[in-house]
Amino acid sequence: MGWDIINPSNIDGLTNLQFLISGFNTTIYISVISIFFSMLIGLIVALPSLATNKILSSFNIVYVEIVRAIPLLVLILWIYYGLPIMLGISFSPFVSGIIALAISDSAFQAEIFRAGINSIHKGQHEASSSLGLDFWKKMRFIILPQAVKTILPALGNQFVYVLKMSSLVSIIGIADLTRKANELVVTTYRPLEIYTFLILEYLILILIISYFVRKLERKLKR
Numbered sequence: 001m002g003w004d005i006i007n008p009s010n011i012d013g014l015t016n017l018q019f020l021i022s023g024f025n026t027t028i029y030i031s032v033i034s035i036f037f038s039m040l041i042g043l044i045v046a047l048p049s050l051a052t053n054k055i056l057s058s059f060n061i062v063y064v065e066i067v068r069a070i071p072l073l074v075l076i077l078w079i080y081y082g083l084p085i086m087l088g089i090s091f092s093p094f095v096s097g098i099i100a101l102a103i104s105d106s107a108f109q110a111e112i113f114r115a116g117i118n119s120i121h122k123g124q125h126e127a128s129s130s131l132g133l134d135f136w137k138k139m140r141f142i143i144l145p146q147a148v149k150t151i152l153p154a155l156g157n158q159f160v161y162v163l164k165m166s167s168l169v170s171i172i173g174i175a176d177l178t179r180k181a182n183e184l185v186v187t188t189y190r191p192l193e194i195y196t197f198l199i200l201e202y203l204i205l206i207l208i209i210s211y212f213v214r215k216l217e218r219k220l221k222r
Helices: 011-021 024-050 054-069 072-086 093-118 122-130 135-172 177-188 191-221
Strands: none
Touching (some): 011 191, 024 054, 024 093, 024 177, 024 191, 072 093, 072 135, 122 135, 135 191
């Protein structure tokens, strides 16, 4: 296998290696921003499922089922190419990628938050109400802090999911790790070495994230 193509000991190899690694920042930025907004949207979507009102509880079900049924790649293309045609609203590739990732992941986040909140014993809800706390204060100070400890592993898994799925945004021109690899393959015709290195890049990122998630989980347990 000709690893000389990314060998830092020669000028061309060093240039190619730097080019591939330069996509790290974009991949991390888009993943972190997307997971933040997906958690926010997911929490907002999950809360109506706790209501006794059937219309509100149905909103959660409808949203989750519709969003989960849409392939992420199709959603990325629709937001970037379809919205300008249908509504005259256009976004940059970076913003379009974030919107698509956040919406797609928010359906899974909603189910995670719903399950986490429902796992809290109803006595906690009753005790909060007896203290005179309204719904929002009860969620903020009593229920959600306990639920987060329960769902932290699942949230970590979703971060890994978003990180991997962020590779799809390369199709609309975002210069992430995958886009950089594709561009280098076109100019060097060495797909085996380059895509193998791409796998190693994602593997390193995911292992780092998994390490910190487990560390945070152990800290919360203590």
